[in-house]
Amino acid sequence: MKKNEVYTTQILDLTNMAYGVARIDGWVVFVPNVLAQEEVKVGITKVCKKYAYARLIEVIKPSPDRIEPVCPVAKTCGGCQLQHMRYPAQLAYKQKMVQDWMPEQEVRYPLGMNTPYAYRNKAQFPIQIHSDKVVMGFYRLHSNDIVPIQRCAIQDPVINDLYEWFQQHLTPRLAQGLRHIYIRYCSSTHQSQIVLIGQQKNDWEPLVKDCVATFDHVASIVYNRNTRKDNVILGEEYEVLYGKPYILATCFENQVRLHFKAFFQVNSMQMEVLYQQALQAACLDPSMTVIDLYAGTGTIGMMAASYVKQVIGVEIVPEAVENAKENYALNDLHNGSYYCMDASQFAHAMKEQKQNVDVVFVDPPRKGMNKQGIEDIAKLDPQRVIYVSCNPKTLARDIQSFAQVGYDCQYVQPVDLFCQTNGIECVAKLEKID
Numbered sequence: 001m002k003k004n005e006v007y008t009t010q011i012l013d014l015t016n017m018a019y020g021v022a023r024i025d026g027w028v029v030f031v032p033n034v035l036a037q038e039e040v041k042v043g044i045t046k047v048c049k050k051y052a053y054a055r056l057i058e059v060i061k062p063s064p065d066r067i068e069p070v071c072p073v074a075k076t077c078g079g080c081q082l083q084h085m086r087y088p089a090q091l092a093y094k095q096k097m098v099q100d101w102m103p104e105q106e107v108r109y110p111l112g113m114n115t116p117y118a119y120r121n122k123a124q125f126p127i128q129i130h131s132d133k134v135v136m137g138f139y140r141l142h143s144n145d146i147v148p149i150q151r152c153a154i155q156d157p158v159i160n161d162l163y164e165w166f167q168q169h170l171t172p173r174l175a176q177g178l179r180h181i182y183i184r185y186c187s188s189t190h191q192s193q194i195v196l197i198g199q200q201k202n203d204w205e206p207l208v209k210d211c212v213a214t215f216d217h218v219a220s221i222v223y224n225r226n227t228r229k230d231n232v233i234l235g236e237e238y239e240v241l242y243g244k245p246y247i248l249a250t251c252f253e254n255q256v257r258l259h260f261k262a263f264f265q266v267n268s269m270q271m272e273v274l275y276q277q278a279l280q281a282a283c284l285d286p287s288m289t290v291i292d293l294y295a296g297t298g299t300i301g302m303m304a305a306s307y308v309k310q311v312i313g314v315e316i317v318p319e320a321v322e323n324a325k326e327n328y329a330l331n332d333l334h335n336g337s338y339y340c341m342d343a344s345q346f347a348h349a350m351k352e353q354k355q356n357v358d359v360v361f362v363d364p365p366r367k368g369m370n371k372q373g374i375e376d377i378a379k380l381d382p383q384r385v386i387y388v389s390c391n392p393k394t395l396a397r398d399i400q401s402f403a404q405v406g407y408d409c410q411y412v413q414p415v416d417l418f419c420q421t422n423g424i425e426c427v428a429k430l431e432k433i434d
């Protein structure tokens, strides 16, 4: 098999990265933008030792699940892998993907959105200067080239408006040294935040004034200095150019003070569906002590706080911990204490104190938990662990580790927070084996 060769083939299946799988002359070939059972014409783009990649040239026999993507750059932009698939088929695909990672678990049908577009409350647009022109957009799949999009179909329209405004107003002089513009918008409070990320601060005062005068929802503009050479987007130092370093969001009836460095689910509507599932699985009562590990700004803990005796929260980002403490006060909740610490180390230290714990919520980043942390949680002897995860692969691994220390997974409920993409959130209910 050689690069640029053209083949007609059948797509057998989709991988969890939403690549179609074909078998051509004994080679496994991965093709984006196709669906299972389709007959397609493809061109080979890369040949590795045992497999190859190809691009779609033509769909000869389309799947009944194929639709025309809403976005004109869906095929080239790396953001959405599934825009060409009907939404019910996306949900079925995600259920199968989660089930494939954990064949022995009960994986329920994913809870999806009625309108699976315009949901994202946060965007990070890379910026480059080419031939004295500012280029903003999203990265092309597996590349650092920017696809200069017009409006993104999964972003909140307010973020698209801000993005268009910056496209028009950022001159090469003002964009000098900038790497990203990060925009967050909370529709429930109608507040947006803009973070200019780069290596140098430019004369942005007129731009800031103009932006604030144009959009009544802009509540915060921040310069974040990032001189790192890797692909971590945010740096440590920052300077507030307008407003505060945080904006206000909501989670259920609670107000959430949200620092730009603090995590917040990117789909606010489905975040509440997800947390409702976590709450339901937790079966809380007023005598209980609950731990909220990987707590962010305290959103899960605050939701639980009114049902239990006390909540103890742990989070590693200091600004998020500060927000969590402020958020309890803001919402007149008095039974939460939050600590800035590594979650596993906290579980270890708590075990020494022999404190009674009834339910543990864990919501780690994509890499999941470590075995020691899981063992230490088990030594706290909670009745149940509610595991919220954005990565079914590490969730499957950690469910097995919990099983080894006496916790049985009762079910896994996927919730679609990332419509049109191959991402999925899950809630797993783990119960102590008596």
Ligand SMILES: C[S@@+](CC[C@H](N)C(=O)[O-])C[C@H]1O[C@@H](n2cnc3c(N)ncnc32)[C@H](O)[C@@H]1O
Pocket: 262, 263, 264, 265, 293, 294, 295, 296, 297, 298, 299, 300, 314, 315, 316, 317, 320, 341, 342, 343, 344, 363, 364, 365, 390
């Ligand atoms: C998926 S987010 C969940 C946040 C929060 N539960 C929410 O829903 O908004 C994971 C959080 O874990 C935090 N984190 C990452 N590594 C950590 C660690 N080793 N110990 C404690 N928190 C950590 C991150 O800063 C982030 O806030």
